[in-house]
Amino acid sequence: MSERTDGPFLLDVMCGKLATMLRFCGYDAAYARDRGVQDDDALLELSCTENRTLVTRDVALADRTDDAVCLTERDTDDQLRELAAKGVEISLDPEPDHCGDCNGPVESVEPGEPTPDYAPSTEAFDIWRCRECGQHFWKGSHWTAVRDRLARI
Numbered sequence: 496m497s498e499r500t501d502g503p504f505l506l507d508v509m510c511g512k513l514a515t516m517l518r519f520c521g522y523d524a525a526y527a528r529d530r531g532v533q534d535d536d537a538l539l540e541l542s543c544t545e546n547r548t549l550v551t552r553d554v555a556l557a558d559r560t561d562d563a564v565c566l567t568e569r570d571t572d573d574q575l576r577e578l579a580a581k582g583v584e585i586s587l588d589p590e591p592d593h594c595g596d597c598n599g600p601v602e603s604v605e606p607g608e609p610t611p612d613y614a615p616s617t618e619a620f621d622i623w624r625c626r627e628c629g630q631h632f633w634k635g636s637h638w639t640a641v642r643d644r645l646a647r648i
């Protein structure tokens with residue numbers, strides 16, 4: 496196991512839900528399936544070229560690199576506990592840095608800027624927008640649910 500456990504991370508194909516939760520914790524967490532890599536060699540190459548800690552449940556794959564975290568749990572919350580036990584801080588990022596959907600960088604929407612139909616106005620909430628996929632975020636019920644979920648880890 497690597498001593499550097501503060502990311503950035505590359506999540507193996509089985510760990511997509513974990514990728515989303517790590518983004519809520521403020522980590523740069525790339526997901527193999529989003530990046531179009533599946534086979535072991537491509538995963539190792541991507542983790543190496545982007546200096547990402549590989550997070551996987553595949554023991555044989557983890558053994559092929561010094562910079563991997565090997566998980567045994569299947570449940571996402573249990574995996575978060577496993578990461579916490581390995582020194583990864585698991586707590587909600589007060590300001591979003593990474594899009595939960597695509598891991599893209601997030602920027603603030605300026606007051607008065609228009610927002611899409613599914614999002615509230617900037618008068619009601621602080622709003623953020625993903626610069627990659629355009630998804631808008633605010634601290635609504637979904638954010639509160641994630642906050643409460645992470646607080647139980």
Ligand SMILES: [Zn+2]
Nearest residue numbers: 594597625628
């Ligand atoms: Zn996005």
